[in-house]
Every structure is written in C-alpha cells, then in structure tokens.
Amino acid sequence: MRIAMIGSGYVGLVSGACLADFGHDVVCVDKAADKIEALKRGEIPIFEPGLDALVASNAKAGRLSFTTDLRGPVSEADVVFIAVGTPSRRGDGHADLSYVYGVAREIASAVKGFTVVVTKSTVPVGTGDEVERIILETNPDADVAVVSNPEFLREGAAIGDFKRPDRIVVGLEDERARETMTEVYRPLYLNQSPLLFTNRRTSELIKYAGNAFLAMKITFINEMADLCERVGADVQGVARGIGLDGRIGSKFLHAGPGYGGSCFPKDTLALVKTAQDHDSPVRLIETTVAVNDQRKRAMARKVVAACGGDVRGKTIAILGLTFKPNTDDMREAPSLSIIQALQDGGARVRAFDPEGMKAANDLLSDVTYTKDAYDCATKADVLVIVTEWDAFRALDFPRLAETMAAPVLVDLRNVYKPEEVTRHGFSYASIGRGTTRGVPPMSEAAE
Ligand code: UDX
16 A cells, blocks of 8 residues: 555654554655655654664665655555644644644645545544545545544554554544555554544544543542541552453553643643533543643642642652653653742752653743762752652662661652551651551462
C-alpha cells in the first residue's frame, strides 16, 4: 500500500514508522520544514523509546521518507492518514479542528483515483462527515472514502501499542474502504488483533468514551486514596482487591497526583462539550474533570503538611516533571500545578527529570534544574517524587539523608513501601496509605 501520513507529530511519526515496518510505502508529510529536515537527517524531534531505530531502519530500506510537499504523496497514495493536532480551543474547551479541515482541503485538491482518507487525529463525533463534505465541496470529482481510525497509543509505549494493539477500530460509511483498511493492518490482523468495523460516528465516539472511562477510573481510585488516608485503609490493597474482579480489571487503578498528558485532559473536556451541545450531559465526566483539576493543586498541600505546615523560605526538591515516565512531554503535568502552588507559598524549588527539563523550563520560572536526584536533594527540606521514573525507584536513602537539610520524602506515586524509607530515619508521606497496626496491607496465600 502507498500511504501518505499528513502530520509528523507524535501520532503521525509513530504510525508512519510502524506502517512502514509492516512493509507499506510511507511518506510522512509536515508543514514544519525544520522538522522534516531533521527527520531526513535521522533526528527524531520527540523522545519515544525505540522510535529512532525504527525510523532509521525503515528509511534505510526505502519504505519511509519525509517531505513538506503534500500534493505529490497524496496524489500517489492509496491511503491518506490525517494525523494533525486537535488541541483544546482556547476559551471553550472544544477540540480545535482548523488543522484537520485545512488539511482536508489540501488533500481534496491533490487526490487522484480512489483514495481512502483516514482520520487518525482524535476528533469529535461528526468530524468525518465534515471532512467528507469539505473534500467534495473543494473537489466534486474526488473519489474518496472517509474513514475514522482512532489511535490508542500511550506515550512511552507507543510502538508496542501500535504493533500489539488490544483492538483496531475502523469506522466507515463506504464499503470500499473495508478491504483497503484490512490490507493496511494485515500484519496485525494475522496476529489476531481484533479489527472492529463499525460506522464512522461510533468509531469517533469509541475514542472519547475509552479515554473518558480511563480518566474516570484513575479519578475513582484517587478519591478512594483520599478516603483510605482518613479511615486507615490502604489504597493499593483496595485496588488489588477490586481489580481482581474481572468486571473491574486491575489496570489504571494506580492512585497518584492526578492524570495529565496530551490526551486525557483534552479529550475529557472535548467530550463534555460535545455532550452539552447535544443536550446529553456526561455528568460523571464533568465531575472527573473538576476533581482531577483540584487534585493537582491539592498535592502541594501534602508537601506543605510534610514541611510542618509552611513552606516559606524552604527548599523543595522535585523528582520527575513530565506527566508520566519515559516521555519528555510536560503537557498538563501535575508537576506544573504543584510547583506553582509551592512557589506561591514562598518555597524555593529545585528539580530533576531525565527528559523533561527543557520543556519544563519553557513553562515554569525560578526553578533550579539539577543533574540527578542527589544533586537535586542538596540542602532540601523535602524531597518529592512527582513522576515515577525508574531512576527514582532505588534511591540511596543514607546518601540522601546526608545531603538534605531534613530527611523528608513525599512519594506521590507510591514508589516505596513506607518501612523501606522510614528505617533510614526519613519521615514519609505517600498516597492513600492510612496507618495500619503492623498488619501488611495485603498478602496472599501461597499457591
Ligand atoms: C492515553 C491513553 O492511555 C491512550 O490510549 C490514548 O490514546 C492517549 O491517552 P497517555 O496520555 O500517553 O495515553 O498516558 P497514560 O499512560 O494513559 O497515562 C495518562 C495519565 O494518567 C498519566 O498522567 C498517568 O500518570 C496517569 N495514570 C495512569 C494514573 O495516575 N494512574 C493510573 O493507574 C494510570
């Protein structure tokens, strides 16, 4: 298959490289000339494990190339993917579709012969209809089938998610696209990943409903964590105890400082707006959004409490800035709200993150960036784990105690067991672990 991937950002690049790896002939297109030039030199503009090697090997094999010219690749393509951004529109929280519609117009005037146009960007219900309308309005002779094919890629695990998906969802209105899409995903289909065909609007909603459900699940366990702290229960035990019920499932029950990232905050908000517009409010998701927003700032209060109720003049060392590990993405990261709240309270902030410091520096002011966890902890009154990078999973506590002004750890990701930390003389606060009277939160009988 000849594939044109319009938009070489996170989703476009990962999808383009993986589709090339399946053996397709893929051209990645982007307006940003500097990005395309960098990609041609083999430089990957984002941090995603394994992506550089995948791009390099497929470019070398001649299956993957990069250009700023949309017309050429689109005119030759069997399938054109739209993978441009759909950020939250300033002011009203709706998804901003101007890039998607702009690209649809350009595609319309370039297509030749029957072409399947696939929306991979996350777009509200009905966008496929509008893309189809725009294409036919711009070029009434265009012979296209407009398909919805949402992505379910997690940053940091995107290549694995693309190559071994739980499912592939394809929403179509024109039966001719079924065969083409089956061919595009043939290697996965052969791997027995279910390929679900449905209509376009259902497919568009699946993406939002999926992300909203996961955001709600995280928010649920976060609220349980708060309750655990009040009643003397342990949230990890609760998560394990409910997660083994197959109807609930054990994933996405890790309590923490609130979800962030480029998808959950934006997609939940867009779903809320769409539902309001259609007079069918999704109240659970409205509440999820509000609870999660409040939670991020509330985490700063935990740090303040660990400092004895006041952080004025104190030095706070933050470990982890990105919204989750294995990414350099700072979008909607809980660290942003936490750091700002601590600075508002008069604290000095030092920080270390393996990949996120450059992006953080554009978003935060007055933060001292450091070279590793120990440098970060120097003379600090409290150390706070905000993102659970592997580098923070085996900290040398005696060494930290020596360098810090006071041995205090706030672990917002429950990386450690309390006794692992307290036996080194640290005072320790975490998420959702109420005091227990020496009974371990959960143990299981040996098989
Ligand atoms: C998510 C979806 O998982 C993916 O399917 C979709 O296509 C895009 O959005 P991503 O944003 O990369 O992917 O991150 P994910 O790993 O899902 O985590 C999102 C946020 O939730 C992070 O801030 C993470 O720390 C938080 N989270 C996740 C929790 O706090 N607890 C959990 O149990 C799981």
